[in-house]
Amino acid sequence: MSEEIKTKVSRREFLKDAGLVVGGATIGSAAILSACKGETKTVTSTVTNTATSTVTKTVEVKGDTKYVCPFDSMEFNSVADLQAHLASAHADKKLDNIVSFTLNGTPYTLVVEPWWPVSMVLRDILGFYDVKVGCDFGNCGTCTVLVEKNGKQIPMFSCLMVAGELNGKVITTCDGLSNGITPSPVQKKFYDEDAFQCGYCTPGLILAATALLADNPKPTADEVRYAFSGHLCFCNNMTKTVSAMVGGVE
Numbered sequence: 001m002s003e004e005i006k007t008k009v010s011r012r013e014f015l016k017d018a019g020l021v022v023g024g025a026t027i028g029s030a031a032i033l034s035a036c037k038g039e040t041k042t043v044t045s046t047v048t049n050t051a052t053s054t055v056t057k058t059v060e061v062k063g064d065t066k067y068v069c070p071f072d073s074m075e076f077n078s079v080a081d082l083q084a085h086l087a088s089a090h091a092d093k094k095l096d097n098i099v100s101f102t103l104n105g106t107p108y109t110l111v112v113e114p115w116w117p118v119s120m121v122l123r124d125i126l127g128f129y130d131v132k133v134g135c136d137f138g139n140c141g142t143c144t145v146l147v148e149k150n151g152k153q154i155p156m157f158s159c160l161m162v163a164g165e166l167n168g169k170v171i172t173t174c175d176g177l178s179n180g181i182t183p184s185p186v187q188k189k190f191y192d193e194d195a196f197q198c199g200y201c202t203p204g205l206i207l208a209a210t211a212l213l214a215d216n217p218k219p220t221a222d223e224v225r226y227a228f229s230g231h232l233c234f235c236n237n238m239t240k241t242v243s244a245m246v247g248g249v250e
């Protein structure tokens with residue numbers, strides 16, 4: 001393959017970036033107390049500034065999830081044990097800002113400022129770049145995540161959530177809908193029907209569609225339009241996106 005062809009960016013590559021396939025996740029902040037369980041894994045993130053550079057970090061986690069104290073690196077088996085340790089051993093530290101939540105099936109405990117937008121926590125601290133930020137004030141829907149409430153997945157704008165309310169939340173981003181290899185049925189339908197152009201709005205729409213189909217597996221066009229009404233597609237591709245979801249997925 002010629003160099004010229006190799007450097008072309010296809011729409012499907014854009015889709016990959018948009019989170020239809022699990023993108024890189026970077027674990028890069030000292031504020032992270034714990035994350036991940038299972039075997040050794042490598043996470044990769046590509047950062048583009050004036051030049052493109054790739055940051056690769058290997059995270060080695062053995063056995064069960066451990067909650068690690070950020071001050072002395074002691075490990076604990078539960079958030080409650082960690083918090084008891086923090087209260088007794090580090091009472092002099094500012095501990096109010098510790099939040100624990102589950103993101104795409106993985107438990108996280110972070111030190112945050114309560115006013116941080118959740119979209120910023122997900123992207124800039126945890127490296128979930130499938131969460132897009134379009135407007136940053138609740139107008140475009142690109143930052144949508146699913147938040148579990150009473151057993152249901154509710155689409156919410158993460159730019160309007162603050163980190164202080166993360167405690168106990170179970171959150172799913174577009175990456176979390178698949179195992180990184182097999183797309184979810186909604187992801188596959190978007191892919192098969194080319195229901196995207198640049199793909200920037202796509203993760204939010206896929207999450208909104210996933211929540212809709214969980215309640216209403218065979219939605220009409222009006223029902224899909226209503227579910228997508230909080231989302232903007234700057235490529236003006238909504239007609240195709242809506243039609244891809246009418247009648248649901250196989």
Ligand code: FES
Binds near residue numbers: 136
């Ligand atoms: S970035 Fe959150 S609604 Fe636009």
Ligand code: FES
Binds near residue numbers: 199200202232234237
């Ligand atoms: S496909 Fe480009 S913003 Fe919707």
